[in-house]
Structures are given as structure tokens and as C-alpha cells.
Amino acid sequence: MFDFDQRIDRTGTNSVKWEASHPDYNAEGMLPLWVADMDFACPPAVTEALIKRASHPIYGYPMKQKVFYQALQEWIAKRFGASVEVSWMTSVAGVVPGIYVAIDAFSAPGEKVVIQTPVYHPFAIAIENRGRQVVRSSLVERDGHYDMDWEDLAQKLADPQVKLMLLCSPHNPVGRVWTKQELERLGSLCAEHGVIVLSDEIHADLVYEKGSHTPFFALPAELASQSVTFVAPSKTFNLAGLFTSYVLTPNERLLRMYKQTAAKLGNEHINLFGMEAAVAAYRHGEQWLDELLAYLHGNARYLHEFLAQRIPEVTMNVPQATYLGWMDFRRLGLEQADLNRVIRREAKLGLNDGALFGEEGTGFQRINFACPRALLVEAMERLERALHS
Ligand SMILES: Cc1ncc(COP(=O)(O)O)c(C=O)c1O
Numbered sequence: 336m337f338d339f340d341q342r343i344d345r346t347g348t349n350s351v352k353w354e355a356s357h358p359d360y361n362a363e364g365m366l367p368l369w370v371a372d373m374d375f376a377c378p379p380a381v382t383e384a385l386i387k388r389a390s391h392p393i394y395g396y397p398m399k400q401k402v403f404y405q406a407l408q409e410w411i412a413k414r415f416g417a418s419v420e421v422s423w424m425t426s427v428a429g430v431v432p433g434i435y436v437a438i439d440a441f442s443a444p445g446e447k448v449v450i451q452t453p454v455y456h457p458f459a460i461a462i463e464n465r466g467r468q469v470v471r472s473s474l475v476e477r478d479g480h481y482d483m484d485w486e487d488l489a490q491k492l493a494d495p496q497v498k499l500m501l502l503c504s505p506h507n508p509v510g511r512v513w514t515k516q517e518l519e520r521l522g523s524l525c526a527e528h529g530v531i532v533l534s535d536e537i538h539a540d541l542v543y544e545k546g547s548h549t550p551f552f553a554l555p556a557e558l559a560s561q562s563v564t565f566v567a568p569s570k571t572f573n574l575a576g577l578f579t580s581y582v583l584t585p586n587e588r589l590l591r592m593y594k595q596t597a598a599k600l601g602n603e604h605i606n607l608f609g610m611e612a613a614v615a616a617y618r619h620g621e622q623w624l625d626e627l628l629a630y631l632h633g634n635a636r637y638l639h640e641f642l643a644q645r646i647p648e649v650t651m652n653v654p655q656a657t658y659l660g661w662m663d664f665r666r667l668g669l670e671q672a673d674l675n676r677v678i679r680r681e682a683k684l685g686l687n688d689g690a691l692f693g694e695e696g697t698g699f700q701r702i703n704f705a706c707p708r709a710l711l712v713e714a715m716e717r718l719e720r721a722l723h724s
Contacts, residue, residue: 337623339375339630340707359675360685366714367685371507371659373573373705375627380619381572381612388611397607399426406617407566407581413621414540417553423585425594428578428605430537430565431457434501437563437582438465440596441531441589442498449491449500449530451483452693455507458535459693462501470497473695474509479652479663481509483517485524492528500525505538505548508661508692508701510654512542515549522551522558531589532562537580540571540624542656543632552583560586563593570657571624572616573705579609631658634704634711638662641715646722651702658705661689665698667722674698682721684714 345353352370353361361367376382404421411417427433434457442448444466450458452471462469472488474481491497502521505512513521525532534551542548551562567580584590597603635653638660642649651662664674671690678684678700689699704711 337376337626339627340709341376342707342709343374343376345374357685359679359688363683365679365683365685366710366717368703368706368710368714369685369687369701371570371657371703371705372575373658374707374710375573375705377573377612378616378620378623380615380623381574384611384615385608388608394607397605397610399605399610402614403610404581406614410617411550415548415550415553416546417550419552419583420585422587423552423583423590425582425590425597426605427565427580427582427597427602428609430535430567430569430580431461432602433565433580433582434458434461434533434535435465436597436600436602437533437593438462438467438499439600440592441533441563442467445496447494447497447499449488449497451503451506453508453689453696453699454503454692455535456691456693458501458503467499468496470494471693473693474506474511476509476695479650479661481506481511483513483521485520488521489524492524492530495528497528497530500530500532502532502534502551504534504536504551505542505656507538507657508659508687508689508696508699510652510657510659510661512544512547512655513549514547515554518549518551519554519558522554522561526558526561530561534562534564536564536566537570538657539566541628541631541658543628543635543653544655547655552585556585560584562586563589568613568616568620572612572620574609574612574616577606577609577612579605579613630708631705634658634706634708635660637708637711638702638704638715645715645719649718649722658703660702660704662686662700662702663698664700669698671697674700677721678718682714682717684717 563584569575687701689696
């Protein structure tokens with residue numbers, strides 16, 4: 336049994352969540368519940384592997400060994416029941432850097448990329464930074480449950496200028512796990528219009544119903560072959576600072592184009608320690624992950640129930656995946672600036688402003704609940720005091 340209730344002081348560890356002195360997130364006694372890493376120790380096998388490697392005092396250029404890819408291959412077979420080839424894979428120092436490479440590889444400046452808002456805000460930033468146009472298709476919300484807007488997607492994907500669909504699967508911040516049927520429908524629409532799907536599956540391991548996530552590469556071959564998927568052990572095992580992620584596609588041509596672009600951009604290398612950690616996590620971290628998921632689900636239920644009982648004007652559904660809660664404050668009728676002030680200055684909570692993820696996030700805040708339960712109890716009591724005093 337791993338002890339996720341243990342409070343671990345992160346000061347002095349260069350943690351952006353706890354140590355960056357940002358007025359919106361962690362200044363003046365604020366409780367930081369924002370950037371998506373966890374306040375939990377990673378699987379012990381990972382720490383052991385890192386210590387073992389660190390004890391050899393030469394840290395020269397690393398080689399991407401086959402075992403690094405095989406560990407992911409075995410993990411995918413075990414967790415998703417999908418079979419992938421090592422030859423489908425390459426690696427990159429972070430999913431976001433991989434998305435930048437893919438945008439360059441598969442579209443030209445001025446062309447368009449579809450995203451589904453509200454969504455992880457670096458998507459739009461990446462598209463704009465690479466000189467492409469962002470096309471936003473709003474998700475449709477009903478009672479806190481989000482669906483894709485099929486009519487809108489069909490219309491937007493039909494624009495010949497649209498070359499890429501940047502999918503968040505599972506979706507941050509709304510916590511949806513897209514069903515196989517939804518992904519097939521989306522994949523078919525994209526295939527019909529020659530649009531390549533970039534599927535960001537960094538949260539794929541963090542689903543609360545076992546087997547509910549379908550990797551895009553596991554869809555029927557004609558759809559999978561028009562996609563490139565990003566996965567990583569970073570969210571799953573709390574290794575974000577090691578900057579080690581994977582890129583995967585069954586389409587040899589797309590993989591070649593991705594790799595050529597990565598080489599041109601000088602973006603091919605990954606970290607020695609990240610590889611050690613990834614192999615240890617995928618080979619020895621499964622029990623830890625299952626216990627983590629049970630704990631996180633308990634945290635999400637705690638937030639949901641606390642709000643229902645004590646602050647019913649604020650709501651948050653238990654997400655289907657991710658350790659991010661999407662809190663709906665719209666019933667308070669506050670302007671976003673006033674809502675942000677109440678959350679940050681009065682409740683002293685460092686949450687992410689929902690509007691960051693797109694205009695659909697106005698009236699929302701995103702809470703990272705990957706921390707010991709006691710911290711969430713404190714956060715909810717702060718919120719209750721701020722709203723009811
Ligand atoms: C959907 C999504 N993609 C990518 C990332 C970040 O990935 P990386 O740190 O590997 O660039 C995050 C982090 O929160 C995320 O939520």
C-alpha cells in the first residue's frame with residue numbers, strides 16, 4: 336500500500352507549482368492547485384532506477400535503447416490491449432515540443448488546425464507560434480458533461496485550409512474519455528477531408544474506468560494510419576520534470592516526416608534519466624498506478640460531494656479521467672475578473688482561470704486534485720469561507 340496521504344514538502348526542489356512566486360498561483364499563503372503535476376512521490380522503482388544510474392558518475396550522451404520503446408510497447412498491450420510495433424515510435428522531450436514539431440511537419444504556415452475548446456491552452460499557443468491559424472470548435476456542455484459538436488466539426492474539417500486536428504484524448508480540462516465510437520466518427524470525418532489527427536494522449540493512463548480509453552492508433556487501420564499519437568509516463572507517474580515522451584504512428588511516411596522535421600529543428604534528443612525512469616515506471620509501476628487512481632477518484636468524489644453539500648451554487652462533476660476538476664461557478668453570476676479575485680485573494684487558492692482554456696471556460700476554474708486529501712479539505716474550507724462570509 337502506497338501512502339498518498341503523506342504530505343511531502345516540495346520547497347527547495349525547484350517546483351514551479353510551489354516555488355514560482357506568481358501572484359495568481361502561489362503568493363501570499365496561497366494553496367497552489369494549478370499546474371498539472373502531483374504532490375505525491377513517484378513509484379519507488381523509479382527513484383531506485385534513477386539513484387542507480389546517478390551513482391555512475393558519467394552522464395554523457397545517451398542512446399535510445401530498444402528497451403525504452405519495448406517498455407512502452409508492453410505497457411500498451413497490458414493497459415490498452417493494443418499491439419503496437421517498436422518501429423512505429425520515436426521520442427521527444429515533452430508532448431508540447433512534439434506537437435510543435437508535428438505542426439511544422441504536417442502543415443504549412445498560414446494553414447489551419449482545429450482544436451476543441453475549452454482545451455489545454457498551449458494547443459492554441461503552439462499553433463499560433465508556428466504561424467498557423469487556430470480553428471476553434473466548442474465542445475457542447477450539458478449539466479457539466481461535454482460532447483463534441485459534430486455539425487460544427489463536419490463544417491470546419493471540410494475547409495481545405497484545415498490540415499490538422501489537435502485532439503485532447505482524454506480531454507483536459509473537461510475530463511472526458513472519448514468513446515471508441517466518438518473517436519471513429521471523428522477519425523472518419525478527418526479521413527474524409529484528408530486531415531491528419533494529432534492525438535495528445537498524455538492523460539490516457541489516468542482513466543477511472545479501466546479499459547475506457549481507446550488509443551487513436553488502436554482504431555481501424557484506415558483511421559489510425561492518418562494519425563500521430565503522443566503518450567508519456569510524465570502525468571501517469573509524476574515525472575514531468577524528466578521531459579521524456581513518445582510519438583507513435585503506424586504510418587511509416589508520417590513517422591519519417593515527423594523525424595525529419597525534428598532533426599531539422601534540432602529537437603531529437605531526450606534525457607538520460609527520463610529514459611531510465613520511463614522503463615522503470617512502465618515495468619514496475621502498475622500496482623502504484625492502480626492505487627493512485629483509487630486515491631485520485633476518492634479526491635474527485637470528495638470535491639464533488641463537498642460542493643453539493645456545502646457550496647451547492649458551485650458544481651464539479653467527477654471527471655472520467657485526469658486529476659483535474661472543472662469547477663463551474665457560473666451560478667454566482669460574477670464577472671471573470673471578480674471570480675478570479677475571490678478565488679485568489681479571498682479564498683487564497685491557486686487554481687487555473689477557466690478562461691485560459693478558451694472563452695467557453697468563462698465562469699470556471701480548474702483545480703488540480705492530485706494532492707493529499709488533507710490539502711483539499713483545507714482548500715474547500717477556504718472556498719466555503721470566501722463565498723459564504
Ligand atoms: C493535454 C496535455 N498535453 C501536454 C501537456 C504537457 O506535456 P509536456 O510537459 O510533456 O510537454 C499537458 C500538461 O498538463 C497536458 O495536459
